[in-house]
Every structure is written in structure tokens, then in C-alpha cells.
Amino acid sequence: MPKGNASVFDSPQVRFLLRMPLPRAWSNHIGRKLLRFLLTIQGLGAFALITLGVMLTKFRLARRVVWPLVFHEISRAGLRLLPMFAFLSAALGLLVIGQAVSWLTRVGAINYLGTIMVLVVVRELGPLLAALLVLARVGTANVIELGTARALGEVEALEALVIDPVHYLVMPRVIGMAVGVFSLTVYLILGALVSGYLWAFLQNVPLRPSDYFQQLTGSLDVLDFAFLALKTLAFGFIIAIVTCYHGLAQPLRLEEISYATIRAVAQSVIACVLIDALFIVVYLAT
Amino acid sequence: MKEQTTSSGPLIEMAGVSVGALRDQSTLMAEGVNWTVSGGDYWVIAGLQGSGKSDFLMMTAGLMAPAAGNYTLFGEQMPIFDEARLPIRQRIGLVFDGGQLFNHLTVSENVALPLRYHRNLSAWQANERVQQWLEALELGPWADSTPGALGRNWQKRVGLARALVLEPEVLLIDNPLGGVDFRHINWWLGFLDVLGRGHPLLGGKPVTLVASTADLRRWRGRARQFAILRDRQFVVLGTWQQVESASDELLHELLMTEAVKE
Numbered sequence: 053m054p055k056g057n058a059s060v061f062d063s064p065q066v067r068f069l070l071r072m073p074l075p076r077a078w079s080n081h082i083g084r085k086l087l088r089f090l091l092t093i094q095g096l097g098a099f100a101l102i103t104l105g106v107m108l109t110k111f112r113l114a115r116r117v118v119w120p121l122v123f124h125e126i127s128r129a130g131l132r133l134l135p136m137f138a139f140l141s142a143a144l145g146l147l148v149i150g151q152a153v154s155w156l157t158r159v160g161a162i163n164y165l166g167t168i169m170v171l172v173v174v175r176e177l178g179p180l181l182a183a184l185l186v187l188a189r190v191g192t193a194n195v196i197e198l199g200t201a202r203a204l205g206e207v208e209a210l211e212a213l214v215i216d217p218v219h220y221l222v223m224p225r226v227i228g229m230a231v232g233v234f235s236l237t238v239y240l241i242l243g244a245l246v247s248g249y250l251w252a253f254l255q256n257v258p259l260r261p262s263d264y265f266q267q268l269t270g271s272l273d274v275l276d277f278a279f280l281a282l283k284t285l286a287f288g289f290i291i292a293i294v295t296c297y298h299g300l301a302q303p304l305r306l307e308e309i310s311y312a313t314i315r316a317v318a319q320s321v322i323a324c325v326l327i328d329a330l331f332i333v334v335y336l337a338t
Numbered sequence: 339m340k341e342q343t344t345s346s347g348p349l350i351e352m353a354g355v356s357v358g359a360l361r362d363q364s365t366l367m368a369e370g371v372n373w374t375v376s377g378g379d380y381w382v383i384a385g386l387q388g389s390g391k392s393d394f395l396m397m398t399a400g401l402m403a404p405a406a407g408n409y410t411l412f413g414e415q416m417p418i419f420d421e422a423r424l425p426i427r428q429r430i431g432l433v434f435d436g437g438q439l440f441n442h443l444t445v446s447e448n449v450a451l452p453l454r455y456h457r458n459l460s461a462w463q464a465n466e467r468v469q470q471w472l473e474a475l476e477l478g479p480w481a482d483s484t485p486g487a488l489g490r491n492w493q494k495r496v497g498l499a500r501a502l503v504l505e506p507e508v509l510l511i512d513n514p515l516g517g518v519d520f521r522h523i524n525w526w527l528g529f530l531d532v533l534g535r536g537h538p539l540l541g542g543k544p545v546t547l548v549a550s551t552a553d554l555r556r557w558r559g560r561a562r563q564f565a566i567l568r569d570r571q572f573v574v575l576g577t578w579q580q581v582e583s584a585s586d587e588l589l590h591e592l593l594m595t596e597a598v599k600e
Contacts, residue, residue, distance in 0.1 A: 064364065109421075113458075114454070114455045115458065116454060116458050116459055116460045117451070117454045117455045117458070197442070200441075201440075204441065206439075208360070208401055208434070208438060209434060209439070212396075212399050212401060212431075212432040212434070213452040213455070213501075213504070214425075214427045214428050214456070215451070215452065215455050220455070303360075303361050
């Protein structure tokens with residue numbers, strides 16, 4: 053997309069510098085990495101803003117075409133991953149409870165079982181795991197689909213038909229992934245809490261369901277729900293933005309798609325972890 | 339006679355326009371293009387592969403900004419990227435060399451997409467119109483196939499259907515005769531004639547045509563205006579008589595009247 057790419061870093065001089073064979077030196081290695089990092093941040097930021105702008109201004113435009121795509125993406129990034137998440141929630145409940153029970157019984161602190169579930173599953177592992185799995189299952193497919201479409205000239209075809217590629221290709225994916233990660237996280241957490249109790253029950257922990265439920269509610273507050281919603285929506289948004297950016301934003305050749313996929317996955321993981329860290333900081337501050 | 343019915347000021351007017359390559363705008367494919375297209379014209383732009391025909395047509399269609407110069411389309415200053423003026427670009431259609439179809443959609447979905455998007459129609463609302471176009475272009479049997487299942491001959495034709503469904507006043511066709519067999523070449527030439535006269539599905543309104551080619555011979559008696567692209571220069575030749583009387587080495591190659599020089 054040639055429209056919004058004018059920038060300080062993204063000049064032919066900088067591009068040349070990044071390709072130039074320089075002598076091996078730490079300073080130049082770090083310098084290149086830093087320039088690439090800044091370029092990526094700038095590109096991603098611009099792409100995110102463009103997408104948000106399109107979502108705000110064109111939300112109702114051509115809705116008989118775009119809204120079915122939104123539902124399709126929600127189904128792809130949410131509904132169709134449910135079986136895997138059912139399995140995963142059972143496993144997550146087992147591994148958290150399994151570890152916690154063995155330690156808590158030794159120190160006589162079995163009353164904290166619910167608290168630990170909230171700390172580990174609700175606040176941290178649940179959202180992050182859901183985001184990473186959606187990235188692995190749908191995000192990678194995103195880069196490959198869009199990268200192929202870009203390399204085969206389908207994006208130019210959209211432009212020639214006066215269809216905004218961001219509106220037609222990116223917006224459904226962003227909404228689909230944000231809703232998908234959010235809903236899957238909710239199901240994952242609910243599943244893990246239930247399976248956690250079942251595993252505790254099987255390990256003969258003397259804990260009534262009502263006590264367990266009270267432990268859970270006691271360690272949750274309103275902020276947890278707000279943060280969970282915000283965090284998972286942010287995960288979904290950022291994964292969609294990073295994967296769409298790497299698939300669409302630069303002209304790709306077919307042989308470059310695998311590299312674009314690798315970059316997109318690495319950057320999505322880093323972005324998700326950074327958002328998670330940001331939420332911890334905010335959480336500790338409140 | 340036909341020209342007079344639609345001619346009312348130039349549709350495309352270029353003055354000193356430079357065209358950058360799509361992949362790298364700083365590489366110029368053509369410089370100082372002066373070109374005027376009036377309603378009812380039928381242009382053929384000839385050039386060898388890599389001479390920048392595709393980039394030129396993509397710039398003309400508004401996919402990228404001219405690198406320099408002044409380009410007005412339907413009296414509007416190009417490039418058009420702002421939302422308010424975008425409908426102007428719907429009046430010019432572009433058929434890509436390879437069809438550039440959406441591979442995840444079927445043929446009929448490909449053709450329906452622009453119609454549905456711009457008129458906000460559901461699939462069944464657009465269906466009647468799409469079927470008419472598919473029948474007109476003999477694409478009926480392929481309606482539910484994906485582009486991957488089609489040969490190159492037919493992919494190009496689907497690209498034509500997809501561009502025509504928005505009923506453009508100017509149609510740019512990138513290398514329609516390249517890589518298709520004789521039967522299809524004849525079909526294209528015949529169909530473009532019909533479009534130039536006015537197709538019933540377009541309400542009999544003549545379409546202004548611009549086609550690019552690497553083989554000039556087949557356009558004899560078909561197109562009315564000719565130009566060539568060579569060495570980054572856009573040279574307007576005029577009518578077929580002027581093409582035949584011009585003494586240009588490249589022209590001999592494009593007409594295949596003389597063996598390529600060693």
C-alpha cells in the first residue's frame with residue numbers, strides 16, 4: 053500500500069544501509085537490529101492506526117459483503133478451536149492443580165487452591181495460552197493467506213475494483229481474532245476451573261464444591277473481569293494486526309512468505325508478552 | 339459515426355506523466371507521456387515484455403500515483419485515494435494480464451464481489467446479474483469452480499467479467515491476447531468489437547477501450563488508435579495506416595514483419 057508509508061526511517065538510504073555489507077562488528081550488528089526494530093514498530097503502529105480508522109469509518113459500508121466475512125473469521129478463530137480448547141482446559145486444570153495440591157497439602161494450605169487457580173489460570177496463563185494457540189492455529193494461516201494473495205496480485209485486483217483491502221481483508225480478521233481470543237479465554241478458564249476441581253477430587257483433597265467456589269470468588273474482584281476482557285481483546289487485536297501487516301503491508305514475492313510468517317509469529321509472541329507485562333504493571337499500580 | 343455519440347471532452351488526459359514500477363516507484367517505466375483518450379476510442383498500446391505496459395495501465399487505472407506530470411481522468415485530477423472521489427475510479431475498469439482472480443472465491447463469487455461490495459447486495463441479490471455476465475462470456479460451466487481449476491484462457495475471461503460487472507466507461511485490458519489460443523484470440527477480438535459498439539448488458543453504451551499487446555498484427559482493422567512503449571517513451575502512432583508507414587525497428591518486431599536483429 054503506497055498510501056501511508058512516507059516516513060523518516062523508511063527511506064531508501066536506510067533500506068540501503070540495512071542491505072549494505074558492513075564489517076562484522078557488535079556496534080553495527082546492534083545498530084542494524086535497532087533500525088529494523090524501529091522500522092517495524094513504525095510500520096505496525098501506522099498499520100494499526102489505519103485499520104482502526106477504517107473500522108471506525110467503514111464499519112457499516114458494504115455490510116452484506118463484509119459482515120458475513122466477520123462471522124466467518126469469528127468462527128475460524130473461535131468456534132472451530134473449541135474442541136482443542138476443551139482438551140487444553142482439562143490439561144491446564146490438571147497441571148496447575150496437580151502441582152499445587154502436592155505442595156499445598158504438605159504445608160497445610162489447601163484452602164488456597166482456589167486462589168492459586170485464580171492467580172495462575174485466570175490472570176496469567178489462560179489469556180496468554182489462548183492468544184498463543186490462536187496465533188499458532190489462525191495467525192500463521194493469516195500471514196500465508198494474505199502473503200499469497202499479495203504475491204499473486206490479488207491486492208492490486210482489489211484496488212482496481214476500488215475495494216479497500218484493509219476493509220475487506222483486515223477488518224474481518226481483526227474483529228474475528230479479538231472476539232475469538234476473548235471467548236476462547238473465557239471457555240478455557242471456565243473449563244480449567246472445573247477440571248481443576250475434578251482433579252483435586254480425584255486426588256482425594258477434602259474440598260467441597262461450595263468451598264472451592266467461595267475460594268475462587270473471594271480472590272476475584274471486578275478489576276479482574278475488566279482486565280481479562282481488555283487483555284484478551286488486545287491480544288486478539290495485536291495478533292491480527294501483526295499477522296496481517298506481515299502478509300499485506302509490503303509487496304511480497306512467493307518465496308518471501310515463509311520468512312514473513314516466521315517474523316510475524318515471533319513479533320506476535322513478543323507483542324503479546326509485552327502487553328501482558330503492561331497489564332501486570334497496571335494491575336500492581338491499582 | 340460511433341465516436342461522435344459519446345465524445346464529450348477527453349476521458350483520459352496525460353501531460354508529461356511519468357510512470358513508476360508497481361514494486362518500486364523510484365524505477366521509472368515511462369517518462370513524459372502525453373496522451374489523450376476520448377470517448378469511443380479504441381487504443382492499442384504495443385510494447386515488448388518488460389516495457390512497462392502493465393505498470394502504465396495500472397497507473398492509468400489509478401492503482402498508483404503518476405511519478406510526475408499531470409493526469410486527469412474524467413476531468414478529475416489523479417491520483418484518487420480519498421474516499422469522497424473514489425466512485426470516479428469505478429468508472430474505469432482494469433483487466434489484469436493473468437486475471438489476478440481471488441483464488442479463495444469461485445468464479446461466480448469473483449464476478450459478484452465488486453457488484454456486491456459497491457451496491458451492498460447479498461449473494462442471491464447479485465446472482466441474476468452475475469449469471470447474465472457469465473452467460474455472455476460463456477463462463478457458465480465454470481461458475482462454481484475456483485480459479486485454480488481454470489486454464490489461463492478462461493482465467494483472463496473471468497477477469498474481464500469481473501471488470502465489466504461494474505459497467506465501466508473506460509476499460510483497460512492488459513495483454514488480452516497473450517498466452518491464449520487462436521480460438522480465444524478470435525473470441526477476444528470479436529467481443530472487444532462488441533464492447534466498442536455497445537454490449538446489450540451495458541445498455542448498448544459503447545465502452546472506450548485501451549488494450550496492450552506484444553503482437554500488433556492481430557489488431558489490424560480492429561483498433562482505431564495505436565501507440566508503442568519503448569525505451570521508456572510513449573509514442574503515439576495514430577491509425578493503422580500510420581503504423582504501417584512508420585519506419586521503426588521495434589515496430590517491425592511487434593508486427594513480426596522482420597526477423598529480430600542479432
